[in-house]
Amino acid sequence: MKRDLSRLLNPRSIAVIGGGAWCASILKAAEMIGYDGEIFPVHPEGKIIAGRQAVRSLAEWDGPVDAAFIGVNRNASIDVVRELRRLKAGGAVCFASGFSEAGAELADGADLQAELVAAAGEMPILGPNCYGFINALEGAAIWPDQHGCKRVEKGVAILAQSSNIAINLTMQKRALPIAYVVACGNMAQTSQAQIAMALLDDERVTAIGLHIEGFGDTAEWHALALKAAAQGIPLVALKVGKSEHAQAATVSHTASLAGSHAGANALLKRLGIARVPDIPSFLETLKLLHTVGRLDTPSLATVSCSGGEASLAADTAHGRALSFPPLSSTQRTALFDALGPKVALANPLDYHTYIWRDTARMTDTFAALSGPDTGITLAIVDYPHTDASDWICATQAVLGAAKRTGRPYGVVATLPELMPPDVAERFLAAGVVPFMGLSEAITAVEAAALLTQPAAEPPLTGGAIGDSETLSEQASKAELARFGVPVPKAERLTDLTALATQLAGLTAPLVLKAEGMAHKSDAGGVALGLLTPRDVEAAALKMGGMSWLVEEMAQGTVAELLLGVTRDEAHGLLLTLGAGGVLTELLADTVSLLLPVTENDITQALNQLKCAPLLAGYRGKPAANTDAIITAVLALQDYVIAHASEIGEVEINPLLCTPDTAVAVDALIRKAIP
Numbered sequence: 001m002k003r004d005l006s007r008l009l010n011p012r013s014i015a016v017i018g019g020g021a022w023c024a025s026i027l028k029a030a031e032m033i034g035y036d037g038e039i040f041p042v043h044p045e046g047k048i049i050a051g052r053q054a055v056r057s058l059a060e061w062d063g064p065v066d067a068a069f070i071g072v073n074r075n076a077s078i079d080v081v082r083e084l085r086r087l088k089a090g091g092a093v094c095f096a097s098g099f100s101e102a103g104a105e106l107a108d109g110a111d112l113q114a115e116l117v118a119a120a121g122e123m124p125i126l127g128p129n130c131y132g133f134i135n136a137l138e139g140a141a142i143w144p145d146q147h148g149c150k151r152v153e154k155g156v157a158i159l160a161q162s163s164n165i166a167i168n169l170t171m172q173k174r175a176l177p178i179a180y181v182v183a184c185g186n187m188a189q190t191s192q193a194q195i196a197m198a199l200l201d202d203e204r205v206t207a208i209g210l211h212i213e214g215f216g217d218t219a220e221w222h223a224l225a226l227k228a229a230a231q232g233i234p235l236v237a238l239k240v241g242k243s244e245h246a247q248a249a250t251v252s253h254t255a256s257l258a259g260s261h262a263g264a265n266a267l268l269k270r271l272g273i274a275r276v277p278d279i280p281s282f283l284e285t286l287k288l289l290h291t292v293g294r295l296d297t298p299s300l301a302t303v304s305c306s307g308g309e310a311s312l313a314a315d316t317a318h319g320r321a322l323s324f325p326p327l328s329s330t331q332r333t334a335l336f337d338a339l340g341p342k343v344a345l346a347n348p349l350d351y352h353t354y355i356w357r358d359t360a361r362m363t364d365t366f367a368a369l370s371g372p373d374t375g376i377t378l379a380i381v382d383y384p385h386t387d388a389s390d391w392i393c394a395t396q397a398v399l400g401a402a403k404r405t406g407r408p409y410g411v412v413a414t415l416p417e418l419m420p421p422d423v424a425e426r427f428l429a430a431g432v433v434p435f436m437g438l439s440e441a442i443t444a445v446e447a448a449a450l451l452t453q454p455a456a457e458p459p460l461t462g463g464a465i466g467d468s469e470t471l472s473e474q475a476s477k478a479e480l481a482r483f484g485v486p487v488p489k490a491e492r493l494t495d496l497t498a499l500a501t502q503l504a505g506l507t508a509p510l511v512l513k514a515e516g517m518a519h520k521s522d523a524g525g526v527a528l529g530l531l532t533p534r535d536v537e538a539a540a541l542k543m544g545g546m547s548w549l550v551e552e553m554a555q556g557t558v559a560e561l562l563l564g565v566t567r568d569e570a571h572g573l574l575l576t577l578g579a580g581g582v583l584t585e586l587l588a589d590t591v592s593l594l595l596p597v598t599e600n601d602i603t604q605a606l607n608q609l610k611c612a613p614l615l616a617g618y619r620g621k622p623a624a625n626t627d628a629i630i631t632a633v634l635a636l637q638d639y640v641i642a643h644a645s646e647i648g649e650v651e652i653n654p655l656l657c658t659p660d661t662a663v664a665v666d667a668l669i670r671k672a673i674p
Contacts, residue, residue, distance in 0.1 A: 003124040003190060005198040007090025009180070010138050011066035012037040015058060015089075017080055018071030019043045022095065022144040024050040026069050026132075034139035034151055038063070058083055066090040069132060069142045074098040074112055077128065082119040092120075093142045094127035094185070101129050101186055117189045126195075130185025131163035134170065137179050137204055147181070148172065154204040155179035156286045159192050160211035169211075169279070174416070174436050175424035176287045179205050193220040196235075200227055207289040209282055210273070212239045218267060218572055222458035225271035229454055234289045235273040236447065238282045239264050262592040263571035270594050272454040274447035280416075280437055285444040288376075291433045292408040295375035298449035299323045300442075302348040302412075303369050304380035305356065309414065310348040313380060316442045321450060324348060325373045334368035357390070362397035367404045375449050376408040376433075377401070378441060382418040395423060402432050409433070412441045459572035459594040460644055465672040468648045472515065474549055476650075476669040483642070484635035485652070486628075486663045488551040496540055499533035509553040511665070512536055514545040521582050528553060554663045558624040559614040560654035563633060563664075565595065565640050567648050573640060577602070577633070579611040580654035587611075595637055602630050615657065624657035632662045646672040 016026045016039065023041060027050040030039055040061060041047070041054035048054065055061050058080075067090055070080050074096040084092050099113035116128060126132060132142035136149045148171035155177030160166035163183040170181050180199055184192045192210065199205050208228065215221055228235050241264060268275045276282050298321055302313040314324065324347045327335070335345050338361045343352055349369060355361040370377040381394045395411075402409040410433035413419035424434035435441035471479070477487040488511075491502055503510070514525035527539035530550075540548050562580035565573055575597060578590030591605040606612060606629065617623035632655055640647050648670040656663050 001122065003091075003122060003194070005091060005124050005190070005195065006201075007066040008092070008124055008126070009067075009133060009135055009140075009182075009198065011090060011140055011142075013064055013066045014039040014140075014142060015042050015061065015065045015068040015084075016040065016049070016071065017042040017058070017068055018095075019045075019047055019049060019054075020071070023069065023071045025144045025146075026071070026142060027052060029134075029141045029143040029145070029147055032147065033134060033136060033141045033149060035141060036139065037066075058087060064088075064090075067142060068092040069095065069144065071095050071144065074128070078112070078116050078119050081116060081123075081125060085119065085121050085123045089123060091124040091126070093130055093132040094125055094188075095130060095132075095144060096127075097129040099128045099186055099188065113186065113188045120189055125189050126182070127185035128188060129163075131166060131183035133180065133182040134178075135180055137202065146171075149178055149181060152177040152179055154206055156207045156209055156290050157182070157196070157199045157205045158209045158211070158286070159184055159195055159199075161185075161187075161192060161213040162211060165211055165279070169283070172283055173421065174283050174287060175419075175421065175428050175434050176283055177206075177290060177428075187216065191216050191220055193217070193224045197224050197227055200224075200231055200233060205233065207234045207236065207286050209286045210235060210237045211282075212237050212264075213241065214570060215264075215267065218461065219458045221267070221271055222454065225273060225454035229272060232293075234294055234448070234451055235271075236282065236285050236289065237268055237273050237275050238277075238279065239268065239275055260568050260571070260574070262576070263568035263574050263594070266574060266592045266594045267459060267571045269452070270455045270459060272452045274451055276443055276447055280440045281443040281447075284435055284437065284440040285447045287428075287435070288410070288433050288444045288448050291428060291431060292376070292410075293448075294451050295408060295445065295449040297373060297375040298446065299325050299373060299375045300445055301325070301369040301371070301374045301377045302380060303351060303366055303377070304348070305351055305353050306380075307350040309380045310350040312414070312438060313348045313378070313442075316439055320442065320446050322442070322446050325371060328371055331368050331371055335365060338364040338368065357393050359393045359396045359400070362393055363400035363404070366397050366401035366409075370401065370405045370407040370409070374407070376410055376445055378410045378412050378435070378445075380412045380414065380438070382413050382415065383420050383423060385417065385420070388420060388423070395426065398427070398432055399430050402430065410435050410441065410445075412438055414438045457596055460596060460641070462567055462569045462572045464569055465567065465646060465648050467673045468670050469673050471669045471671070473513070473667060474515075476667040477664065479669060480636065480639055480650075480652070480664060480667055483639040485632055485639070485667075486661060487667070488554060488663055488665055490549055490551040493536075493540070493548045493550060494546070496537050499537055503533055503536065503550060506550060506552050508532070509555070510536060511551045511553045512539045512543075513549045513551070514540075514543045515547045515549060517543075517545065551665065554656040554658065554661075554665060556622070556658040556660070557656045558617075558622055558659060559611055559657045561611075561629065561657055561662075562590070563636055563652040563655050565636065565647065565650045573644065573647065575633075575637070577605050578609060580652075584653060595640060597633070597637060599630050599634070602633050622659040625660055625662060628660070628662040629655070629657055632664065643671065648672065 041049040043054040157180040416436035517525040560581035
């Protein structure tokens with residue numbers, strides 16, 4: 001059900017239900033942001049709260065209720081929600097905790113949360129376990145604590161699944177204009193994606209930042225990504241849950257399912273949402289996107305008056321998907337004219353201090369660095385907090401270069417405290433990004449340059465499958481073969497008599513595998529290159545066992561790949577492509593994608609692998625048949641989609657890749673027990 005959040009997020013009348021310090025803080029927070037609508041406390045004793053006379057019940061209020069803060073205990077909250085719904089209120093923030101986030105600590109928490117949602121019906125609610133929101137565009141807030149927001153004409157929206165993180169983000173002093181802050185709480189009824197979609201309807205929102213503990217309905221996130229892309233509004237995520245401890249904390253905090261780190265990465269990439277690692281990078285990325293939007297190429301130029309800063313910039317960008325384009329002849333000429341013969345011309349550029357205070361030549365220098373293949377030009381300038389008057393020339397030069405070229409510029413203070421607030425505001429007003437922190441600036445540039453369009457199709461859903469069973473290798477290959485996955489011709493042996501007859505349909509050389517043996521290669525359960533039935537018998541007797549699988553041996557192998565699909569309950573069905581064989585775990589060379597995938601997706605993933613040179617033909621050796629690999633992956637996908645409701649895991653390891661074909665020589669399938 002799509003709910004209208006407009007009255008809740010832009011209220012003209014607010015009811016504050018309850019007493020004590022929290023409700024008093026609601027009244028003060030609204031005053032701080034300049035709220036000029038009606039706001040009234042509701043308390044059965046008719047108390048005076050924060051200087052305002054309370055009505056004893058909602059029924060005493062003669063007028064509409066656009067939004068309400070419910071500051072009573074969890075049981076009483078349900079009755080209040082029911083009353084607000086009856087009064088056709090625009091929505092409510094449910095502050096109380098002790099619902100599903102409490103888990104086993106409160107056995108009735110999940111039931112109470114379901115009762116709360118039922119009581120709300122079509123009326124939107126935020127929470128429970130939720131701080132509420134701040135609307136800095138219209139000057140409205142339902143926020144039971146301090147906040148650092150101020151009125152803005154346009155800015156970014158920040159949605160956090162942690163109220164405390166939301167509070168901290170409002171306190172930022174990085175010159176980032178924040179239009180909305182919303183604490184999402186448990187999202188019992190209204191999800192983070194739904195809130196974000198509602199905020200996209202406000203054309204004054206320039207970008208949306210999402211602190212995410214768990215996604216919930218991935219189809220909703222896909223709908224959000226499509227809507228944001230259509231409106232040209234970039235999305236940035238700070239997704240927690242990389243470590244096991246963070247995943248456990250997520251469940252106990254908001255009852256969200258964190259899922260795997262690889263699954264989260266794959267989902268965000270599929271949705272075209274940039275992922276950043278920490279709060280400072282989150283804010284700096286939003287600031288860049290607010291100021292100049294997406295960058296058109298993953299490259300940058302940096303300019304500083306110190307070789308140390310030039311080296312630091314290069315090292316900070318090292319290992320990222322960013323480049324420093326070499327200077328063109330035109331740029332070299334312009335830089336030489338501005339700097340003279342004493343400066344080594346390069347990108348990153350150390351222009352020394354020969355031209356310091358010469359604003360015109362500094363402007364020429366900074367402008368010359370911004371070429372057509374440069375995503376953004378960064379001037380590294382640290383303003384002393386003692387007396388920065390001698391740095392005015394640098395400010396004016398950057399502003400002049402940005403105006404002259406019309407290209408994206410930023411100014412980076414390597415330490416956040418070395419960017420004066422008034423200077424930052426001046427840069428922001430002129431469309432220049434005032435970065436605070438070099439590492440954070442480089443992270444933001446990378447994120448803004450690598451934003452992509454969301455996939456046309458939503459990911460397949462995950463969810464649990466209950467009890468499962470693992471099929472034998474032979475049975476697994478048989479199922480995959482029916483969907484077009486190439487497998488070797490094989491025979492299963494349960495005795496070693498008349499081997500010549502049993503193996504008559506196979507062409508040597510052969511491979512013998514003992515069935516029922518874990519890690520067969522390590523345990524001596526695999527014999528290669530067998531030429532005769534006698535060789536097969538000898539190998540079987542040596543490895544032991546009661547049954548064996550004999551296969552035709554693939555020859556001319558160029559590379560071994562791993563193809564796997566796992567069920568990630570939080571994100572969907574996760575396809576992993578990587579270097580395969582017995583060294584899979586050691587090499588750790590994999591790329592993960594959420595199904596469904598296209599030929600282009602597979603090609604891009606294969607090219608990202610460290611073993612990609614082997615597939616392309618390394619040092620004069622034959623290349624693998626890429627079309628055959630792609631066909632095998634798509635056939636695996638066809639099998640998984642056909643059995644999506646029951647698949648727990650499918651693994652092909654290795655897929656032997658030759659110049660002519662790609663063959664699954666080992667496979668397993670774990671699926672739900674019928």
